[in-house]
Each structure stands twice: as C-alpha cells, then as structure tokens.
Amino acid sequence: xxxxxxxxxxxxxxxxxxxxxxxxxxxxxxxxxxxxxxxxxxxxxxxxxxxxxxxxxxxxxxxxxxxxxxxxxxxxxxxxxxxxxxxxxxxxxxxxxxxxxxxxxxxxxxxxxxxxxxxxxxxxxxxxxxxxxxxxx
Numbered sequence: 001x002x003x004x005x006x007x008x009x010x011x012x013x014x015x016x017x018x019x020x021x022x023x024x025x026x027x028x029x030x031x032x033x034x035x036x037x038x039x040x041x042x043x044x045x046x047x048x049x050x051x052x053x054x055x056x057x058x059x060x061x062x063x064x065x066x067x068x069x070x071x072x073x074x075x076x077x078x079x080x081x082x083x084x085x086x087x088x089x090x091x092x093x094x095x096x097x098x099x100x101x102x103x104x105x106x107x108x109x110x111x112x113x114x115x116x117x118x119x120x121x122x123x124x125x126x127x128x129x130x131x132x133x134x135x136x137x
Contacts, residue, residue, distance in 0.1 A: 049079040
C-alpha cells in the first residue's frame with residue numbers, strides 16, 4: 001500500500017467550495033488500474049470570507065448629535081464582494097425609537113462586484129451609508 005498526499009495551499013482569494021479529482025493513470029510493467037477505483041473526488045471547503053466582512057467604519061462607531069440633526073454611519077464590506085449581501089440595521093435604546101426617529105430599521109445592500117459584473121475588482125471595499133433623522137427630518 002502507498003499513500004498519495006496533496007496539500008492545498010492557503011491563499012487570501014475568496015472562493016466558494018471547489019472540487020478536484022485525483023486520478024490514477026499509466027501504470028508501468030503491465031499493471032492495470034481498476035476502472036471502479038481509479039479516481040477520488042476531493043471537495044476543498046471555502047475557508048475565506050467569501051461574501052466579505054461587514055462592519056461599521058472606524059469613524060462611524062460613535063456619534064453625538066442634537067435634536068433635528070442627522071447622524072450618518074458608514075458600513076464597509078471588505079475582504080471580498082462575492083455575491084449580494086444584505087445587512088439589517090435597527091435603532092434600539094432607552095427611548096421609543098419610533099417617537100424620536102424617522103427611520104428605525106433598514107437594510108444596507110451590497111451588490112455582487114465580481115469582475116465583469118460592475119467593472120470593479122473583488123478586493124475593493126464597498127461602502128453603504130445609513131442615515132437616521134431626528135424630529136421628522
């Protein structure tokens with residue numbers, strides 16, 4: 001018995017699950033390969049942040065505003081932009097949000113930006129602004 005070892009090289013390219021086939025071929029000295037046991041299918045699991053990593057931008061992690069003013073927060077999608085990603089946001093706190101804010105929930109939508117779909121590369125960070133108004137603004 002002999003073993004075949006394959007090593008999957010790590011990379012930072014976001015990828016979905018991949019499948020490869022390892023096949024036996026061309027035995028020497030008149031040996032034959034069993035047709036029913038000549039290959040093996042190997043699934044390489046996606047281990048990258050395939051759809052990206054979504055977070056509030058550094059300058060959007062706190063805000064001080066007065067009544068009647070607008071607060072704006074930026075959500076950033078980094079690492080990858082493979083596929084559409086929807087991120088919900090909600091206002092909570094020690095007051096009734098519906099009495100204080102014009103919008104209390106929403107969704108930031110990041111579109112699939114694979115090359116050829118929007119002309120941008122996969123590694124470009126994508127931004128989305130969340131705006132909340134006070135007092136009917």
